[in-house]
Amino acid sequence: MKYTFTNFVSEDSVMVLQGATKLEIMDELIQRAADLTKLSQDMIYRMTWKREQMMTTGVGNGLALPHIRVNDIPHPIVIVGITKEPITDYQSQDGQPVRVVVFTVAPDENPEAYLQLLGSVSRKLRNPELLAKLTEGDITEANILKVLFENAE
Numbered sequence: 001m002k003y004t005f006t007n008f009v010s011e012d013s014v015m016v017l018q019g020a021t022k023l024e025i026m027d028e029l030i031q032r033a034a035d036l037t038k039l040s041q042d043m044i045y046r047m048t049w050k051r052e053q054m055m056t057t058g059v060g061n062g063l064a065l066p067h068i069r070v071n072d073i074p075h076p077i078v079i080v081g082i083t084k085e086p087i088t089d090y091q092s093q094d095g096q097p098v099r100v101v102v103f104t105v106a107p108d109e110n111p112e113a114y115l116q117l118l119g120s121v122s123r124k125l126r127n128p129e130l131l132a133k134l135t136e137g138d139i140t141e142a143n144i145l146k147v148l149f150e151n152a153e
Contacts, residue, residue: 003116005102005124006148008078012036014144017081017101022090026052026066029079029103036077037105039070044105058092062135063125067104069114076106076117080148082139099135100125 015032019025030048034041047068051057057066079102086097102121106114125131133147 003113005120013079014141015081017083058090060094062099064098064101069108079103
C-alpha cells in the first residue's frame with residue numbers, strides 16, 4: 001500500500017485553528033488527535049513536545065509538520081490545521097511565521113509507512129501555490145478539504 005497523506009484526511013481531521021501562539025494551536029491539534037485516536041491527551045502532549053524539543057517541526061514557507069509515532073492505533077491520523085493569523089512564535093527553520101500545520105500520529109510498528117506518509121505531506125505541501133490557496137480567502141474546513149483533494153497526489 002502506498003501511504004499518501006490525503007488517504008487519511010477526512011472532515012474530522014481538518015481544522016481552522018483559532019490559537020495565536022504555537023502552544024495554543026498545538027493544544028488544539030493535540031485535543032483533536034486524542035479525540036480521533038482515543039489515546040490519552042496527556043500522552044500525545046508529552047510525545048509531541050518531546051519531539052518538538054529535539055528540533056522544530058516548522059519546515060519553512062509557512063509550513064509545520066509535527067509528527068509522532070505511537071502504539072495502539074490501527075492506522076495513521078493526519079490532521080490539517082490552517083491558522084487564521086500567522087503564528088510568529090513557531091520558531092520555523094526559516095524564521096517565517098507558520099500558517100499551515102499538518103500533525104501526523106502514526107502507528108509505531110511500521111516505520112517505512114511512517115516515512116512514506118511524511119514524504120507525501122512534504123512533497124505536496126512544499127508547493128507555494130497550494131499553500132497560498134489554503135491560506136487565502138475564506139478559511140473553512142470545507143475549503144481546506146476542497147483544496148487538498150483538488151490537488152491530490
